[in-house]
Amino acid sequence: MVYMVLLDTGEKAMARLEIVKYGDPILRKVTSRVIKFDKSLKKLIEDMFETMYASEGIGLAAPQIGVSKRVLILDVDYPSKRYENEKAGKEENIYNPMVLVNPVIIQSEGEMESFEGCLSFPDVFFKVKRYQKIIVRYQDILGKERKFESQGDLLCRCLQHEIDHLDGKLMVDKPVSEAEMIGSLKEAGLDQVTSPPASAVLG
Numbered sequence: 001m002v003y004m005v006l007l008d009t010g011e012k013a014m015a016r017l018e019i020v021k022y023g024d025p026i027l028r029k030v031t032s033r034v035i036k037f038d039k040s041l042k043k044l045i046e047d048m049f050e051t052m053y054a055s056e057g058i059g060l061a062a063p064q065i066g067v068s069k070r071v072l073i074l075d076v077d078y079p080s081k082r083y084e085n086e087k088a089g090k091e092e093n094i095y096n097p098m099v100l101v102n103p104v105i106i107q108s109e110g111e112m113e114s115f116e117g118c119l120s121f122p123d124v125f126f127k128v129k130r131y132q133k134i135i136v137r138y139q140d141i142l143g144k145e146r147k148f149e150s151q152g153d154l155l156c157r158c159l160q161h162e163i164d165h166l167d168g169k170l171m172v173d174k175p176v177s178e179a180e181m182i183g184s185l186k187e188a189g190l191d192q193v194t195s196p197p198a199s200a201v202l203g
């Protein structure tokens with residue numbers, strides 16, 4: 001199972017951290033693999049969840065809180081489910097957290113296009129190209145090797161978006177329409193930001 005119950009580290013309380021915005025060079029760095037599955041990893045993951053939920057995001061990669069490690073979290077059922085439940089006066093079952101450590105796409109096929117946003121690009125939305133189906137190899141929070149197959153839905157798209165973050169790639173690298181992307185960046189006041197892809201940085 002991908003889904004993980006968060007482990008209590010018994011240490012400091014979770015912290016909501018600031019999200020790194022487009023233009024910061026850390027978003028273009030290729031992250032390093034996690035070797036130690038220890039308390040500090042759990043603390044990082046807890047802080048990532050705290051930050052993602054507080055920001056009403058559905059996915060977050062470690063570089064977005066300034067940590068260049070190969071860790072991503074997702075909860076694509078949030079916040080839509082929360083709104084539904086709130087409307088219905090229910091409070092239970094609103095969280096569906098997923099953690100992937102050292103994820104790599106090992107198989108991919110097809111193509112799909114949909115609107116995407118990113119917590120590092122406030123108020124920017126445009127259509128992005130993704131694979132239609134992927135198989136991801138990753139480790140869970142305890143270091144156990146696992147595989148996950150995803151196809152055609154929000155989770156599949158979100159996984160690819162977050163794995164890209166871990167490779168220093170951003171949604172601006174894969175627009176369906178350059179004009180649509182520039183229009184959206186302009187509206188958000190981000191069209192003048194310079195942040196070339198990692199490969200260009202590395203030469």
Ligand code: CO
Nearest residue numbers: 117118119120
């Ligand atoms: Co993002």
